[in-house]
Amino acid sequence: MPQFYTLLTDTGQAKLANAVALGQSIEITELAVGDGGGSLPTPDSSATALVNEVRRAPINASQTDPDNPSWIVVEQVLPPDVGGWTIREIGVYDVDGDLIGIGNYPETYKPVLAEGSSRTQTVRFVLEVSDTSAVTLKVDPSVVLATREYSDAGDEALMAAIEQAIADAGYQFANYDGDRIYTTGEVVRGSDGAFYEFYDRDQAGTTQGTNPTNAANRPHIWMEWDGVTPGATIEWRSETLPEGYIENDGAEISRADYRRIFDVYGITHGDGDGSTTFHLPDDRGEFKRGWDNGKGVDAGRSLASWQKPTLVGGYDDNNSGSHSVLFDKSDVDYGSDPFSSSDYPGYRLRYAGTGSEVSTSFGRHWLSATRPRNNAVIYLTKI
Numbered sequence: 001m002p003q004f005y006t007l008l009t010d011t012g013q014a015k016l017a018n019a020v021a022l023g024q025s026i027e028i029t030e031l032a033v034g035d036g037g038g039s040l041p042t043p044d045s046s047a048t049a050l051v052n053e054v055r056r057a058p059i060n061a062s063q064t065d066p067d068n069p070s071w072i073v074v075e076q077v078l079p080p081d082v083g084g085w086t087i088r089e090i091g092v093y094d095v096d097g098d099l100i101g102i103g104n105y106p107e108t109y110k111p112v113l114a115e116g117s118s119r120t121q122t123v124r125f126v127l128e129v130s131d132t133s134a135v136t137l138k139v140d141p142s143v144v145l146a147t148r149e150y151s152d153a154g155d156e157a158l159m160a161a162i163e164q165a166i167a168d169a170g171y172q173f174a175n176y177d178g179d180r181i182y183t184t185g186e187v188v189r190g191s192d193g194a195f196y197e198f199y200d201r202d203q204a205g206t207t208q209g210t211n212p213t214n215a216a217n218r219p220h221i222w223m224e225w226d227g228v229t230p231g232a233t234i235e236w237r238s239e240t241l242p243e244g245y246i247e248n249d250g251a252e253i254s255r256a257d258y259r260r261i262f263d264v265y266g267i268t269h270g271d272g273d274g275s276t277t278f279h280l281p282d283d284r285g286e287f288k289r290g291w292d293n294g295k296g297v298d299a300g301r302s303l304a305s306w307q308k309p310t311l312v313g314g315y316d317d318n319n320s321g322s323h324s325v326l327f328d329k330s331d332v333d334y335g336s337d338p339f340s341s342s343d344y345p346g347y348r349l350r351y352a353g354t355g356s357e358v359s360t361s362f363g364r365h366w367l368s369a370t371r372p373r374n375n376a377v378i379y380l381t382k383i
Helices: 010-022 148-152 155-171 259-266
Strands: 006-008 026-034 055-060 061-064 071-078 086-092 099-110 121-128 133-135 187-189 195-196 223-224 235-236 246-249 252-254 278-280 311-312 366-369 378-382
Touching: 006 010, 006 121, 010 099, 010 155, 026 071, 026 099, 026 121, 055 071, 055 086, 086 121, 155 246
Parallel strands: 026 133
Antiparallel strands: 006 099, 026 055, 026 086, 061 071, 071 121, 086 099, 187 195, 195 223, 235 378, 246 378, 252 278, 311 366
16 A cells, blocks of 8 residues: 555445435545644544644635546645644545545645745645545535636736736836826836836826836836835936936935935934934045944944944154155044044054154154055935
8 A cells, every 4th residue: 555545434435335326426525634643644444634734725726637537636725824833644624524535745844934935836636436426515605715827827828817917016127107196106108118106206106108118208107117115225326417316415305305315214313403404424535444243353243334444553763755655644644533543542653664653753643544555435315
């Protein structure tokens, strides 16, 4: 006998025999799965229930196997939010709640979304009977989920119907229709082949007859859509800014006009006038560093905080420039938080060329900040 199989229960055999004799039928309505109590069970015809049932629900599909006329195939779809257990046993129940057939099942763990991964899974029960006409399989259309086989049936006709439905309904990414009333957030394909989002900076809620390919309607009504989340920052290398973005230059801007950025930033970078405006981050001339956020490498900082540069000291004791090239503090812009040697207790000045310590007897300390090789870019935020 194979390792995995199904069989009629004693109750199922009796009901089936009675149905055949009287010209009636038994009605199978539900399919149940269980975990076998932790181990793979051996199907027992005397069983009246699964070893440890974890789920029972109406069947989703049923048919007679075309290659085996005595086989009845019952299917049930387990949605993504169902699971957290291992399937090891399976059974079908009739309209009276009696277990008609039982079987064991290859051990399969069914995860749920809360565990970080999930899937839709189809469970199939094959029951062999002497007379399939004596068995009625009741499918409840109110709870049916499509199985792969059902979805594959008539693919061409089905896809044509779906495409037509999308076109009729004006769903996302359909061609722009001048007669349609669009609502905030809808994305359409313009006659130029590009995609546009109804940005609705004017907050009218809807628009009709404003063609997105007309530049006069952008970006206050429509805006080129590229799939970037509002508030996201990108690096740009052209002085010509793309549509739908604003430079991170610290500007004070409207909370209403740029509400999608404000929803992300809030007043992190400045609260503007305190009610109708807020500030963008000012990334001009700044390097970026990943926020420590508890790691301990750059502890004690808040998100978006400004940080002093790390110093490299230098000193030219003969004032000839023969030992190192240095910058006087007065000649270097260190930003809004200037530093001095007193900020760095125990610092030592050394020649850049030799590494030897410099005498400080001349009382003239020239300080410089280090920087790596770099490229100048523009940081932009998606509006």
